[in-house]
Amino acid sequence: MSQHILIVDDDHATLRLIELGLRSEGFELTTVPSATEALRVLSEREVRVVLTDLNMPGMSGVELCNQVAMAHPDVPVLVITAFGSMESAISAMRSGAFDFVTKPFEIEALALAVRRAVKHHELRAEVRRLRLAVGAGEPTHDLIGMSPTMAEVRSLLTRVAMSDATVLVTGETGTGKEVAARAIHACSKRSSSPFVAVNCAALPEALLEAELVGHVRGAFTDARVSRTGLLVSASGGTLFLDEIGDLPLGLQPKLLRIVEQRQVRPIGSNTEVPFDTRIIAATHRDLESAIEDGLFREDLYYRLNVLTVAMPPLRSRGGDVLLLGQHFVRQAARAASKAVQGISGSAAAALLNYPWPGNVRELRNAVERAVALTTYDSISLDDLPDKIRGYQSRHVIVAGDDLSELVPLEEVxxxxxxxxxEAAGGNKSVAAQKLGVNRKTLYRKLAAYGVVDA
Ligand SMILES: Nc1ncnc2c1ncn2[C@@H]1O[C@H](COP(=O)(O)OP(=O)(O)OP(=O)(O)O)[C@@H](O)[C@H]1O
Ligand SMILES: [Mg+2]
Known part of the structure; x- marks a missing residue:
């Protein structure tokens, strides 16, 4: 298939520079000096990705994003923006741009962004094909994000929704595991039946069991009437077992049996009741370590983990931070009846730079707070929490030769x-494997650094 890239820039020198660079990276290209010309090319031939400057005489890059989003929704548009003009990058993203690259850029970085966009194009085509195949609507509209990482998640969720198998959703805290579970339900054939959520960490063992399987009258002191358990009452729909990593050990063999046999025996009863409920479990814990530590049963893990959806950390979603940020600004402004409309350039840069250990939830909290505090019509750097405002990345290797900046081997x-x-999402087994040390060694070192277990 052709990898044709359309490049739009009114500046001849820049156009030529990008052309030479991307050609040497193996892309086929067409270059045009204006947005109007770009639309003509788009109507005449198949284009994989559009790469456009924002500031151009005549039709602007933002307007081009709009037009392409309407007329050629499957063609991702990458915009090139000058560093410091985040506002225009944001408005381009709102107009449907897929991602942006800031000037000055390295040609390799640009080529990488283009490759990601090509991949996205392919996924979009695939998702549409699948959707046509099953006649499903847009299932994942509540999941904001247009990064390639999120495009893959969406495509996966669509496929998972077509199956009726048990799903395990993993991911760090605040990455949207529940949002993902609801999306799977919403586009599955069970969507017109209930989605019921239970938090396995919130109830003591006995109550949780009663909640799940139900009980007959007189089964225990307080059981004055019999009650149907959630597994049965959610029949036809989906039961979301949140924080499954915290399921008490005593309940684990019971749940295993229930999931295998698809029937429950209410407490105090002698008869089994069949159910037809799809189970989606979620956890932020590293279940493989929990298994090694004897806290989670391996057989239950395999039984639940038929399909896996791993929600990526926010720090791997690029410009999605700003899309989500804008969404939360609008939400918070509406709720507080304030006229706050956006994010200032310096605040946007800080949001992009911060690693978001608490992920989307942390972002939402930071934005809500900023909207409450701000006296301007867009949130500014000063409205952000100190932690985000003052974040400095910890570079492992210092690039310069300045002796005063160089650090001892131990620090490295x-x-x-x-x-x-951090890259392993806090998963110590994965990190130990990557580092080529055993887990005990890693634990010892972390303890010595004063890193306490979450
Ligand atoms: N892609 C997204 N688009 C819009 N909102 C999102 C997205 N992901 C998460 N959120 C919002 O972020 C918050 C956290 O999401 P959610 O509760 O699903 O996370 P979680 O992974 O279940 O977290 P935890 O492990 O702490 O339970 C919610 O308010 C949710 O609506
Ligand atoms: Mg959750």
Missing amino acids: EKRYILRVL
């Missing part, structure tokens, strides 16, 4: 270990 080791742990 520490920074590197923390870096790998």
Whole structure:
């Protein structure tokens, strides 16, 4: 298939520079000097990705994004924006741009962004094909995000929704595991039946069991009437077992049996009641470590983990931080009846720079707070929490030769270990594997750094 890239820029020199660079990276290209010309090319031939400047005489890059989104919704548009003009990048994203690259850029970075956009194009085509195949509507509209990472998640959720198998949703805290579970339900054939959520960490063992399987009258002191358990009452629909990693050990073999046999025996009863409920479980815990530590049963893990959806951390979603940020600004402004409309350039840069250990939830809280505090019509750097405003990335290797900046080997080791742990989403088994040390060694080192277990 052709990998044709359309490049739009009124500046001849820049156009030529990008052309030479991307050609050497193996892309086929057409270059045009204006947005109007770009629309003509789009109507005449198949284009994979559009790469456009924002500031152009005549039709602007933002307007081009709008037009392409309407007339060629499957063609991703990458915009090139000058550093410091985040506002225009945001308005381009709101007009349907897929991602943006800031000037000055390295040609490799640009090529990488283009490749991601090509991949996105392919996924979009695939999702549409699947959707046509099952006649499903837009299932994942509540999941905001247009990054390639989120495009993959969406495509996966659509496929998972077509199956009726048990699903395990994993991901760090605040990554949207519940949102994902609801999306799966909403586009599954069970969508007109209930979605019921239970938090396995919130109830003591006995109550949780009663809640799930139900009980007959007189089964225990307080059981004055019999009650149907959630597994049965959610029949036809989906039961969301949240925080499954915290399911008490005593209940684990019972749940395993229930999931295998698709029937429950209410407490105090002798008869089994069949149910037809799809189970989606979620956890922020590293279940494989929990299994090693004897806290989670391996057989139950395999039984639940038929299909896996791993929600990516927010720090791997690029410009989605700003899309989500804008969404939360609008929501918070509406709720507080304030006229706050956006995010200032410097605040946007800080949001993009911060690693978001608390993910989407942390972002939502930070934005809500900022909207409450701000006296301007867009949230500014000063409205953000200190932690985000003052965040400095910890570079493992110092690039310069300045002796005063160079650090002891031990410090490099520490920074590197923390870096790998962060990249592994806090998963110590994965981090230990990547580092080539055993888990005990990693634990010992982390303890020595004063990193306490979550
Ligand atoms: N892609 C998204 N688009 C819009 N809102 C999102 C998205 N992801 C998460 N949110 C919002 O962020 C918050 C956290 O999401 P959610 O509760 O699904 O996370 P979680 O992974 O279940 O977190 P935890 O592990 O702490 O339970 C919610 O308010 C949710 O609506
Ligand atoms: Mg949750």
